[in-house]
Amino acid sequence: MTAVPDFTPSLISPQLSEAELFLEQPLKLGVLASGSGSNFEAIAQAIENKELNAVIQVLIYNIPDAKVKERADRWNIPTVFLNHRDYKKREDLDTAIVDILKEYQVEWVIMAGWMRIVTEVLVNAFPNHVINIHPSILPSFKGIHAIEQALQAKVKVTGCTVHLVSVEVDSGLILMQAVVPILSDDTPETLHARIQVQEHRIFPQAIVLAAKLII
Numbered sequence: 001m002t003a004v005p006d007f008t009p010s011l012i013s014p015q016l017s018e019a020e021l022f023l024e025q026p027l028k029l030g031v032l033a034s035g036s037g038s039n040f041e042a043i044a045q046a047i048e049n050k051e052l053n054a055v056i057q058v059l060i061y062n063i064p065d066a067k068v069k070e071r072a073d074r075w076n077i078p079t080v081f082l083n084h085r086d087y088k089k090r091e092d093l094d095t096a097i098v099d100i101l102k103e104y105q106v107e108w109v110i111m112a113g114w115m116r117i118v119t120e121v122l123v124n125a126f127p128n129h130v131i132n133i134h135p136s137i138l139p140s141f142k143g144i145h146a147i148e149q150a151l152q153a154k155v156k157v158t159g160c161t162v163h164l165v166s167v168e169v170d171s172g173l174i175l176m177q178a179v180v181p182i183l184s185d186d187t188p189e190t191l192h193a194r195i196q197v198q199e200h201r202i203f204p205q206a207i208v209l210a211a212k213l214i215i
Contacts, residue, residue: 012178012202014209021208027054029207030106032097032114033061037068038196039112039133039203044075046204054207058104060097062116078104084116094121101126110207111165120167128173128214130165133203135195137161137177142170147188147195157181158191160199162206164214175213176206 033040040059046052059072059079072079080100087093098121101109109122111132123130136146138161141153150158159179166172178198182191 012176012198014176016205016209020212021051021205023053023208023211025053027052027207027211028105028107029054029056029110030101030104030108031056031059031110031112032116033059033066033068033112034063034115035066035068035113037066037071037113039199040068041071041075042200043110043112043204043207044071044077052204052207054108057106058100060100062093062114068113090117090119091121094119098122098125108207108211109165112203117169118165118167123165123167128164129210131162131175131207131210132165132170132172133160133162133199133206134170135160135192135199137179138163138170138174147192150182151186151188151191155182158195160195160202162203164210173213175209176202178202 031040031043043052044056047054047056056077059068059077060082061068061079062082062084064081064083069079082093082096084093087096107129109126109130111130134146136150137159141149157179159177161177162175164172164175178201180195180198
């Protein structure tokens with residue numbers, strides 16, 4: 001397997017100093033994830049490295065064989081499986097999610113590759129406290145297949161965005177973004193791998209920024 005280059009982005013905005021990343025009180029996080037969980041692990045590692053003063057109270061996942069479950073087990077983080085197919089409406093699923101998050105005393109909801117559209121049930125239960133990461137420079141390329149959209153559009157750069165969640169998909173206040181140049185021989189896989197490098201860098205920092213911006 002070819003190693004993924006640690007490609008330095010043209011821009012991470014905003015840039016935060018070590019002092020700006022300091023939080024006096026630990027944040028209580030609840031993570032929603034559907035896939036491999038690389039961003040989940042980046043957050044857990046940032047906590048371990050004392051780069052993010054937080055505790056992951058619980059991981060909620062919705063795909064039975066999602067690899068994120070294995071990652072959470074390695075970090076001794078509680079997990080709850082909610083199969084979205086068991087719920088007739090999105091609102092019903094979000095109601096179950098909210099109940100679990102409140103049971104675990106979660107303050108901030110982190111969508112780290114959560115492949116479900118959330119409803120006002122979740123957004124209203126945690127107003128301005130739900131954070132998502134998206135693999136494009138929003139507002140460009142919203143929705144699914146954002147990386148493929150960027151390649152098809154033949155733009156020169158793309159990247160990733162961490163933002164507060166609103167009911168409208170991939171909207172809400174933008175917290176932090178990183179730019180990733182698109183190379184002439186990029187495929188969706190190679191571009192995704194380089195974007196993920198930057199996601200792992202900015203996601204923990206954006207969580208701190210949100211905590212400092214939102215009262």
